[in-house]
Amino acid sequence: MPLSFSRRHGDPSRPWNRFSIDIKDDKNNKLLNYQGNWRDIFQNWEALAESFPGYIESMITKFLNGSTADGYNPYRVTKDGFDWEAPEPDQPWANIGYWGDHQIVYLLKLLEISYNHDSKKLGELINQDIFAYVNVPYRIKKYEELLRDPHNTVDFDHELNKKIEAEEKVIGSDARFITSKDGNLYQVNLVEKLLSPLLAKLSNFIPGGGIWMNTQRPEWNDANNALVGYGISMVTLYYLRRYVSFLVDLFSSQKDNKAQISQEVKVFFDNISEQLTVNEKNLESGITDEDRKSILDGLGIAGSKFKTKIYENGFSEEKDNIEISAIIDFLNTTQKYLDKTIEENKREDDLYHSYNLMSLQDNKLSIINLYEMLEGQVAVLSSGYLKTPDALKLLESLRSSALYREDQNSYILYPNRELPHFIEKNIIPGEEFNASQIFKKFIDEDNRDIVLKDEQGNYHFNGEIRNANVLKSRLEKVRQDSTNQITDEDINKALQIYESVFNHKYFTGRSGTFFKYEGLGSIYWHMVSKLGACGTRDLLSSN
Numbered sequence: 001m002p003l004s005f006s007r008r009h010g011d012p013s014r015p016w017n018r019f020s021i022d023i024k025d026d027k028n029n030k031l032l033n034y035q036g037n038w039r040d041i042f043q044n045w046e047a048l049a050e051s052f053p054g055y056i057e058s059m060i061t062k063f064l065n066g067s068t069a070d071g072y073n074p075y076r077v078t079k080d081g082f083d084w085e086a087p088e089p090d091q092p093w094a095n096i097g098y099w100g101d102h103q104i105v106y107l108l109k110l111l112e113i114s115y116n117h118d119s120k121k122l123g124e125l126i127n128q129d130i131f132a133y134v135n136v137p138y139r140i141k142k143y144e145e146l147l148r149d150p151h152n153t154v155d156f157d158h159e160l161n162k163k164i165e166a167e168e169k170v171i172g173s174d175a176r177f178i179t180s181k182d183g184n185l186y187q188v189n190l191v192e193k194l195l196s197p198l199l200a201k202l203s204n205f206i207p208g209g210g211i212w213m214n215t216q217r218p219e220w221n222d223a224n225n226a227l228v229g230y231g232i233s234m235v236t237l238y239y240l241r242r243y244v245s246f247l248v249d250l251f252s253s254q255k256d257n258k259a260q261i262s263q264e265v266k267v268f269f270d271n272i273s274e275q276l277t278v279n280e281k282n283l284e285s286g287i288t289d290e291d292r293k294s295i296l297d298g299l300g301i302a303g304s305k306f307k308t309k310i311y312e313n314g315f316s317e318e319k320d321n322i323e324i325s326a327i328i329d330f331l332n333t334t335q336k337y338l339d340k341t342i343e344e345n346k347r348e349d350d351l352y353h354s355y356n357l358m359s360l361q362d363n364k365l366s367i368i369n370l371y372e373m374l375e376g377q378v379a380v381l382s383s384g385y386l387k388t389p390d391a392l393k394l395l396e397s398l399r400s401s402a403l404y405r406e407d408q409n410s411y412i413l414y415p416n417r418e419l420p421h422f423i424e425k426n427i428i429p430g431e432e433f434n435a436s437q438i439f440k441k442f443i444d445e446d447n448r449d450i451v452l453k454d455e456q457g458n459y460h461f462n463g464e465i466r467n468a469n470v471l472k473s474r475l476e477k478v479r480q481d482s483t484n485q486i487t488d489e490d491i492n493k494a495l496q497i498y499e500s501v502f503n504h505k506y507f508t509g510r511s512g513t514f515f516k517y518e519g520l521g522s523i524y525w526h527m528v529s530k531l532g533a534c535g536t537r538d539l540l541s542s543n
Contacts, residue, residue, distance in 0.1 A: 033079050038066075039099070039220055041077045042106040049113045056114040057121055061131070063107055064193045069133045069178060069310045070140060071200025072098035072215065081173035084136045087156050096138060097154050097216025097228075103197040105239040108246060115250065123254050125190040132185045133178040137161040139311050140215065143297075143304035147360065150214045151229040180317055191322070192261040194247060195269060198334075201240055202272050203303025206296050207287045207337060208344045209356045209367045210234040220526075221375065221413075223511035223518035224355065230505070232356040232367070234345050238379035241338040245384050248331045251324050260319040264309055269322065271302035273330045280333060283340050293365035342385050347372065350390075350397040352380040357505060370508070374403050374413050374527050381534035410523045411531065414511055417520065428459040432497045438475075438490045439497075449474055450494075461498060471498050 022033055034041065042063060049056045066082050067073045076083040088094035114121055137157040140146075146153050167175035180186040204212040210232040218225040219233060227233075261269075275298035282291050345353040347369075354376025357368040377398055381391055398404065402415035428451065433439050439451050439459070450471070453459055465471045475494060479486040499505060510519050518524060 035078045036076065038073055038075055038077055038102050039106065042102075042110070046106070046109045046113070049110060053113070053117045056110060056117060057125070060107070060110050060114060060122075063110060064190075065132045065177075066134055067103060067193070067197065068136050068138075069196070069315070070307045071103065071197045072136075072138075073103055074134060074136055075099070081176055082134055084138070086161060095216060096156055098138070099217045099219060100211065100213050100215055100233065101219040101236045101239065104201065104236060104243050107197070108239065108243045111250075112246060115246075119253065122190065122250060126254055126256055127189050127191070127259050129187040129189050131188050131190065131193045133188070134176055135160070135164065135178045137164065140307055142308060143300040146214050146300070146304075150212075151216070153214050154216050178314065180315075186315055186317065188262055188265075189259060191259040191327070192265055194250075195261070195265065195327070198240070198243065198247075199265070199268050199272055199306075200303065201236065202276075202334065203299050203306075205237075205299055205337070206232050206358060206365065206367070207292055208341055209292070209358060210341065210345075211236040211240065212296075212358065218509070221511070221518055222509070223413075223514070224508050226507045226509035227355055227357075230357050230359075232358055234341075234353050234355060235375050235379045237338060237341060238352075238376070238383040238385070241335065241342065241383045241385055244331050244335050244338065248328055248335075251328055251331075254324060256324060258321050258323050261322050262315050263318040263320045264306060264315060266320040266322055268302060268306040269330070271305070272299060273326075273333070275299050275302060276330075276333050276337060280336065283336060289364035289366045292367075293360070293363050296365060339385060342380065342383065345369075349401065350393040351401060352376050352394070354379070355508070368505075370506070371415060372401060372403060374411050374524075374531065377403075378527055378530045378534055382530070405523065408523060411528055412520075413518060413522050413524050413527060414520065417512070419513065426460045426463070426501065428461065428497060428501055430459070432500060433459045436490070436493050436497060438486055438494065447478075449478065461501065465498075467504065468495055468498055471495065 022031055025031055036044075042059075045059050049059060062077070063073075066077060074082040074084040085094070085096045087096060111122065137160040139155040139157055141153050141155065164175050174185060178186045201211050204214060206212055213219070213228050213231040213233050216228060218228055219235060224231075275295065279287075279291065279295050279298075282295075287295070342352070345356075347353060349372075351372050353369050354373035355370050357370065359366045359368055377394060380386060381394065386394065398411070403411050403413075405412055428439075433451075442448075442450050443453055443459075449462060450465075451459055451461055461471070462474075465474065472491065472495060475486065475491050479491075507513075510517060512520070514520065516522050
């Protein structure tokens with residue numbers, strides 16, 4: 001690569017942001033070197049590829065060889081390989097997980113540049129087993145566990161991590177990849193590598209809502225980190241739509257009518273395809289909340305079975321044939337679902353939703369829309385879904401929306417808002433308080449573990465109660481230790497009041513509470529520049 005160094009992430013406060021800027025060796029000779037956050041590296045290489053098109057396929061190979069069998073990527077890229085975060089018990093800000101959007105849009109941009117520069121290059125890689133899988137020691141939990149606690153979804157395999165570290169000292173960075181039974185790298189072709197992230201996303205697809213964000217990390221925008229768990233990304237779905245459209249064009253242009261992919265991936269493909277085909281009739285009649293939960297169950301279980309098999313047994317190394325025509329049919333069916341979901345996420349003001357929330361109750365899954373965000377408008381403009389008149393309506397609506405700052409002639413990430421002052425928070429309205437018999441009992445008994453009354457006569461939750469789980473555990477303890485008859489109905493009512501006071505469900509992260517830092521009032525160059533690109537190249541090329 002023609003690099004002396006590449007951009008690091010700009011936030012030195014982050015505990016996982018470890019790096020060494022080596023631009024010369026011990027003899028003072030210039031080094032060709034790079035290190036960086038996954039997004040920052042490939043975001044830069046996208047621009048670099050335009051200037052050095054001869055390197056594009058090498059960039060794509062670096063990208064694909066850095067993705068995992070379960071469809072994700074580590075967080076850091078270096079000239080020598082890849083890094084992943086490990087648990088740090090003494091570091092409260094440390095965390096593990098996968099950012100959900102990086103495999104689609106950043107890969108897609110490189111693929112498009114390659115295809116536009118020389119449409120034959122990618123075709124030459126279709127049936128060549130030259131790509132590997134990174135063996136990141138993360139284990140995404142089974143689907144049932146994701147539903148039970150979507151905030152706690154990834155386990156760290158400490159034994160595997162130790163094994164990799166030991167082998168790396170002997171054989172080098174190849175120790176970080178999945179190997180075959182003979183000890184060599186397990187290699188697959190381009191078809192499999194392009195299907196893997198798509199299947200991973202579809203196993204978390206919620207019709208009408210987007211892609212479920214359940215891997216303990218947000219997307220590019222860390223300011224929305226609180227969406228992880230019950231958040232659903234339309235942003236990723238918009239880019240997925242563009243990715244699917246590109247794959248249709250790519251595979252339709254190939255002379256080969258079949259390819260060989262890992263047996264496990266073929267089963268995964270078949271199971272996802274079956275779920276989409278069986279439920280396709282509901283696209284026209286309308287998908288109910290019951291249908292939505294049923295479809296997610298089918299897709300999620302298919303993904304869970306695949307991941308469990310890979311985690312426990314690795315690849316069998318058996319390859320199955322897959323017809324290119326079958327892939328194209330699958331992609332066309334997928335696009336119908338994506339287009340229907342985009343249609344349902346159009347707002348009354350001609351903007352489009354960026355993120356939604358999922359609400360689970362019994363066998364129903366309902367969608368809760370959040371407020372407008374700039375990144376959703378950028379992504380839907382880039383998706384290829386909108387025709388020119390609809391795109392123009394969006395741009396006109398955007399100029400008159402709460403996202404436009406006239407004084408700067410630019411756009412902020414989210415609408416500004418008036419935040420309550422500190423002393424206005426954690427106040428239980430009188431009518432809500434009186435609706436709970438147990439709250440009144442606690443006050444009468446001067447039990448301040450749950451609620452308390454201040455000198456002005458206002459009621460508050462105990463300040464140590466930081467979330468609904470803490471409240472519930474305290475109520476359960478009172479029920480066990482007290483002679484008071486506390487029913488399940490009492491506990492559920494208390495939890496409802498707690499949510500109405502704090503509205504935690506709608507908390508997105510610092511994007512809704514901080515000033516600047518990708519928060520309120522932020523004009524973010526990354527997103528505004530993308531908006532400009534959509535208004536020219538992406539918008540015009542889609543029509």
